[in-house]
Amino acid sequence: MSALLEVDDLKKHYVLAGQGPSDNPLIRWVRSRMTSAEDHTPILHAVDGVSFEINPGESLGLVGESGCGKSTLVGMLARLSDKSSGSIRFAGKDIGEVPSKVFHAEPERTDIQIVFQDPHESLNPRFTSFDTIAEPLKRLKGITDKKELTERVEAVAAQVDLPKMLLSRFPHQLSGGQKARVNIARAVAVEPKLLILDEPTSALDVSVQAVILKLLVQLKNDLGMSYLFVSHDLNVVRLLCDRVIVMYLGQIVESGPAEEIFTKPAHPYTKALISAIPNSAVVGNQRVRLTGDPKSPIDPDPNACRFHGRCPMGEDKCARAAPPKVDVTSDHYAVCHFAQSA
């Protein structure tokens, strides 16, 4: 089976402006003569060599704390921002080569859709539900006929269980769960092959969260989509995803089948994440707690583990050598000096 999305050694680096030498020779001359600025340009490694793939019909979970590069990665995959290096292959075509500014003209724009975080903020307040759902159909599918448009929008609304009478309402007239449905309907209206869900339920109450999760599973079965599910709610990821990748400071530290990640985590960071879940019966009393904050993503030391310093298992060798990628089982790996294959 060939993968739907293959990401290989994807990087996003930001050159921090205003410091170090510049491209402008005059500025360079002034800096070298007049200031004691270091002869070095700091680079922020937001996403640093990420490789993974998503198969057709699969749900991949992406977890990690804020600042680890999840959103930067999602932005690149949805082709809303450009990569620094590496490749993004979607159904065999390298879509990473197309600049994000002109990507909307590509046929793949329809195939990759995204449901944004926080349904309260991500809907246009001056669009009715109908307008919101119709917009991608008009823009991407080129449907202009009013009757056909109405039919399509109503069909999509029915798919996400959005009552017809709500189609003429504005976002402020809808509840949180209804807004989430409109958001999902907008994304699935053009029948994408890959749906990226960026924390789809974090702004919802538990009482509606369950309905939306069930809706997502049902939609996936009906439409045969693949999901990339970004979340920090590990309980939800566990329910929905087949495989999980864990990111830390721009890199993948562990990847494997969801059940295995949750029952037999191999990386100390994953262990800490899982034992931080409230009311988790998984780890019992031996809780792993992290101290301190992550290191800076600016110019990380290539010859050290990025988790060193916060890691409860950290040793001298972690500060001297980058950790190797260890295969725990055939489809489960961890990037750690202490990981062992089963």
Added chain:
Amino acid sequence: MNERVPVLSVKDLSVEFRTRSGVVKALENVSFHVNRGEMIGIVGESGSGKSVSALTAMGILDEAGRVTQGSINLGGLDVLNASERYLQEMRGRDVSMIFQSPRTALNPIRTVGKQIGDVLRRHGSATRQTVRAQAIKSLMSVRIPDPERRHDAYPFELSGGMCQRIMIAMALSCQPELLIADEPTTGLDVTTQAAIMDLIKELAKERNMATVLITHDLGMAADYCDRIVVMHAGHVIEQAPTEELFLKPRHPYTAKLMKATPHGEGSLDDIESIAGGLPDLRSEHLPPCRFSARCERHEDMCDMPALIADEVSPGHMVTCRRPL
């Protein structure tokens, strides 16, 4: 002080908000209490009245809000009838609050050390000479590394978890007897969330302080609280010691809330959503049980007026005519 005398006790509290589209009955006959050294959790959906209860207890209810009945006793003080000047003395010294989203709660253009110093000078014993040393001591107590340097940092220079630690340092700097934490970890990462909650629990234990944790996360309340108060649409519908509540929930809403929360093992089929939403609290004719429209056990007898809390076992109160 006697261990059994509650630090905070709220009795039959009702609060209304006058809005342009009608009077919102935000709280009705809300009663709960917190003992010394105890941590209670107030749990419920958004709009259930968790924060309004806390704000009223501190005497900082919005001007549109009006207390129509009930009493609040805070360490012997009648909050509802106390003068504003006295309340200002009390806030920060006897009772403190930690708000959600620490970044917006802190003043962005004052260094964090100065902001802690403000509290110490207003409510504590600090003088101009000792304020810096005392603020640094507060920072140390919430385990902030390098407190000397952090004292002069602005909020934007610190991470979210660090800002929340500053908020905690500020709230605890004058050794209050009661701490109200309103969703202290929303917007923080799971790992930071765990660290912050551990810290609050530890400090509360150290100082034998009473704590009210307001949260919508049942799992978190289960992990940290001794007792849980469940609210729904402005009513307290059930309160019980944590273990008992989870083993034997008696109110249908509590049971449903537990089923709706994903937890570790189990599949998607095991979780169920709760049908319907909160009733419109502006309506003139709210049913006595505000859960009745969403309840599967609803019968005619549920619509009879004067629904009161029943003590089904010691410390376990249920407000339901047909408990599970």
